[in-house]
Amino acid sequence: MPVNFKLNINEICYSIQGEGFHAGRAVIFIRLQGCSSKGACYAAGMECDTEFISGSEYTANELTEYLKTIHPLCRSIVWTGGEPCDQLTDEVVAWFKDHGYWQAIETSGLKVPPNGLDWVTISPKCAEHVIQKKWKAYSEAKGYHCDELRYIRHKGQSCPQRLLKAKYYCISPHSDGMTINRENLAHCIELCKANPDWCLSVQQHKIWGVL
Numbered sequence: 401m402p403v404n405f406k407l408n409i410n411e412i413c414y415s416i417q418g419e420g421f422h423a424g425r426a427v428i429f430i431r432l433q434g435c436s437s438k439g440a441c442y443a444a445g446m447e448c449d450t451e452f453i454s455g456s457e458y459t460a461n462e463l464t465e466y467l468k469t470i471h472p473l474c475r476s477i478v479w480t481g482g483e484p485c486d487q488l489t490d491e492v493v494a495w496f497k498d499h500g501y502w503q504a505i506e507t508s509g510l511k512v513p514p515n516g517l518d519w520v521t522i523s524p525k526c527a528e529h530v531i532q533k534k535w536k537a538y539s540e541a542k543g544y545h546c547d548e549l550r551y552i553r554h555k556g557q558s559c560p561q562r563l564l565k566a567k568y569y570c571i572s573p574h575s576d577g578m579t580i581n582r583e584n585l586a587h588c589i590e591l592c593k594a595n596p597d598w599c600l601s602v603q604q605h606k607i608w609g610v611l
Contacts, residue, residue, distance in 0.1 A: 407430075410432065418608065419550070433487075435483040484507060485508075493516040522566075549568070559594070
């Protein structure tokens with residue numbers, strides 16, 4: 401079946417997943433260009449780790465051939481951004497699934513992800529009731545909202561409520577750029593100890609010194 405999609409991509413990087421359930425897994429990160437929800441991050445006091453100026457356009461065949469040059473054995477993609485749901489579609493996911501790729505996405509939850517993904521991580525940038533409303537049909541079909549719900553926490557913030565249904569619940573300490581904030585880390589450790597249904601997720605790639 402012919403495909404006509406094109407993706408604007410900020411960065412493609414072969415590295416190790418540094419956080420969440422799949423920490424330690426070798427993956428190809430595809431950072432899609434742009435983000436319709438960046439205002440929500442700034443309003444929440446968070447800085448985006450993606451710039452929105454540079455980027456290159458790839459067709460389906462161009463991207464598939466390029467991924468083969470990154471590592472011939474790696475068949476794991478993490479779609480990230482920005483907001484990957486701005487560009488990612490059922491057609492894109494199906495294309496790479498047909499080419500043998502396991503696919504995960506890291507999203508803000510402001511848009512429903514396409515079908516066919518193997519792992520969905522929500523790092524909420526809006527109230528959970530907004531996500532519940534937007535994802536109603538998706539969650540009813542799946543039986544859950546996402547595979548992994550990951551919240552960032554500063555010192556003094558309380559443990560999130562479990563309003564969204566997920567397979568895996570994570571609390572991640574807010575970092576100071578590439579430095580792990582020790583006070584935030586200590587606070588998140590205590591939150592997980594007090595709420596054992598939540599797991600600690602540290603951005604270990606910053607400790608390991610990898611992208």
